[in-house]
Amino acid sequence: MTAVNKVLVIGGGFSGMAAAIQMRRGGIAVDLVEIDPDWCPLGAGITINGATLRALQTLGVYDEFVAQGYVSDGVELYTAQGHKMAELPTPRPVGADVSGGGGIMRPALAAMLARATRAAGVDVRLGCSFSSLEQTDTQVNVDFTDGTRGSYDLVVGADGVHSKLRGLLFPEVKPLEYIGQGVWRAVMPRPEEIVRPRMWFGQHIKLGVNPVSKTHMYMFITEDRPTKEHIDPATWPQVFAGLMQPFTDPLVQALIPHALTPEAAIDYRPLANLLVPAPWNRGRVVMIGDTVAATTPHLASGAGIGIESGIVLGEELARTDDLQTALDGFHARRWERCRMVIQNSERLCRIEIEGGDKEEHARIMRESIIALTQPI
Numbered sequence: 566m567t568a569v570n571k572v573l574v575i576g577g578g579f580s581g582m583a584a585a586i587q588m589r590r591g592g593i594a595v596d597l598v599e600i601d602p603d604w605c606p607l608g609a610g611i612t613i614n615g616a617t618l619r620a621l622q623t624l625g626v627y628d629e630f631v632a633q634g635y636v637s638d639g640v641e642l643y644t645a646q647g648h649k650m651a652e653l654p655t656p657r658p659v660g661a662d663v664s665g666g667g668g669i670m671r672p673a674l675a676a677m678l679a680r681a682t683r684a685a686g687v688d689v690r691l692g693c694s695f696s697s698l699e700q701t702d703t704q705v706n707v708d709f710t711d712g713t714r715g716s717y718d719l720v721v722g723a724d725g726v727h728s729k730l731r732g733l734l735f736p737e738v739k740p741l742e743y744i745g746q747g748v749w750r751a752v753m754p755r756p757e758e759i760v761r762p763r764m765w766f767g768q769h770i771k772l773g774v775n776p777v778s779k780t781h782m783y784m785f786i787t788e789d790r791p792t793k794e795h796i797d798p799a800t801w802p803q804v805f806a807g808l809m810q811p812f813t814d815p816l817v818q819a820l821i822p823h824a825l826t827p828e829a830a831i832d833y834r835p836l837a838n839l840l841v842p843a844p845w846n847r848g849r850v851v852m853i854g855d856t857v858a859a860t861t862p863h864l865a866s867g868a869g870i871g872i873e874s875g876i877v878l879g880e881e882l883a884r885t886d887d888l889q890t891a892l893d894g895f896h897a898r899r900w901e902r903c904r905m906v907i908q909n910s911e912r913l914c915r916i917e918i919e920g921g922d923k924e925e926h927a928r929i930m931r932e933s934i935i936a937l938t939q940p941i
């Protein structure tokens with residue numbers, strides 16, 4: 566007994582893969598189309614909180630994550646000059662035997678989920694997308710860019726924050742607006758003393774590191790920029806090294822030469838967020854992950870809420886033979902948690918930009934971390 570028999574997932578990011586794996590577990594036939602022929606995201610590091618580790622355990626890849634990535638508990642907070650201010654606990658999530666947090670290179674996590682997707686029996690087509698969709702009362706008929714056609718009981722849209730599908734189904738949703746802050750990231754060798762995430766606080770700039778393997782960590786710097794200006798990628802290493810300069814902690818200073826090497830693979834992203842009001846379906850097409858709920862990274866939860874949504878959608882579809890009941894159950898379990906992450910992350914971002922109340926920042930951080938440990 567499932568609400569659907571055959572589903573198409575559009576987009577093989579973290580959210581789409583999680584949905585596909587969980588639906589296969591419920592006995593549902595799943596096709597997945599991914600537009601990137603190499604199925605490989607950008608090579609930056611990513612912070613994975615305890616709740617996301619719990620979701621990865623549900624998907625069966627936690628042990629692989631521990632082997633390839635890095636897990637730890639707590640976050641160390643420092644001044645720019647290198648004085649330790651505090652250690653923030655990262656409570657372990659309820660209902661799972663996993664660490665309070667971790668880090669990994671994005672391609673490594675994507676590759677392990679891709680293997681799990683294929684092992685679950687999902688029919689994956691790369692370099693392929695939809696060209697048109699037509700809904701009837703009982704089916705969605707899809708034309709693909711490779712010239713084939715298919716009919717499905719449900720389509721899951723997981724094609725990311727710039728979703729083509731969202732443009733078709735939710736034309737009223739406005740384009741993303743730049744939030745006034747950007748994030749720089751770099752890959753660095755891991756000094757021995759970095760055994761868990763560490764953050765240094767400047768006046769308006771925050772610098773952090775998080776181990777992503779036994780040998781490496783990634784460094785991120787959040788920078789306020791009032792307008793979304795183009796920064797020539799050829800200048801990124803110099804800009805990044807310049808942003809590191811005011812952090813006079815010798816540990817940070819010693820890493821500046823590395824920032825100027827190609828191995829650092831500096832990346833810059835202007836930040837934006839998106840929260841489409843629920844319901845996230847139009848008939849037999851439902852959207853998950855960044856397509857409808859994209860957050861700024863202040864709670865390191867974007868991938869997490871997308872993966873959780875994929876799992877919950879799969880669970881609800883396997884629990885009933887009625888599609889509307891399954892979709893109602895999905896929205897009931899996902900809306901408030903996604904809203905909380907996106908709006909609290911935005912508040913943290915605005916406090917940082919305005920140089921606002923550090924007490925409020927710490928309180929929101931604490932409350933959000935605790936809320937995230939709750940069962941989904």
Ligand SMILES: Cc1cc2nc3c(=O)[nH]c(=O)nc-3n(C[C@H](O)[C@H](O)[C@H](O)COP(=O)(O)OP(=O)(O)OC[C@H]3O[C@@H](n4cnc5c(N)ncnc54)[C@H](O)[C@@H]3O)c2cc1C
Pocket residue numbers: 575576577578579580581598599600601610611612613614617693694695723724725726728729730748834853854855856859860862865866867868869871
């Ligand atoms: C700078 C930055 C730092 C971040 N750091 C963190 C962090 O530390 N921790 C964290 O948890 N989250 C973080 N996030 C958020 C996280 O990256 C996203 O929430 C997550 O990747 C969303 O996954 P998704 O599968 O929903 O979308 P995506 O990752 O965007 O995946 C969409 C997939 O669909 C494919 N696709 C696109 N269009 C089509 C199409 N028409 N047809 C078929 N396929 C298509 C794409 O190729 C892609 O594979 C960060 C985000 C940013 C911007």
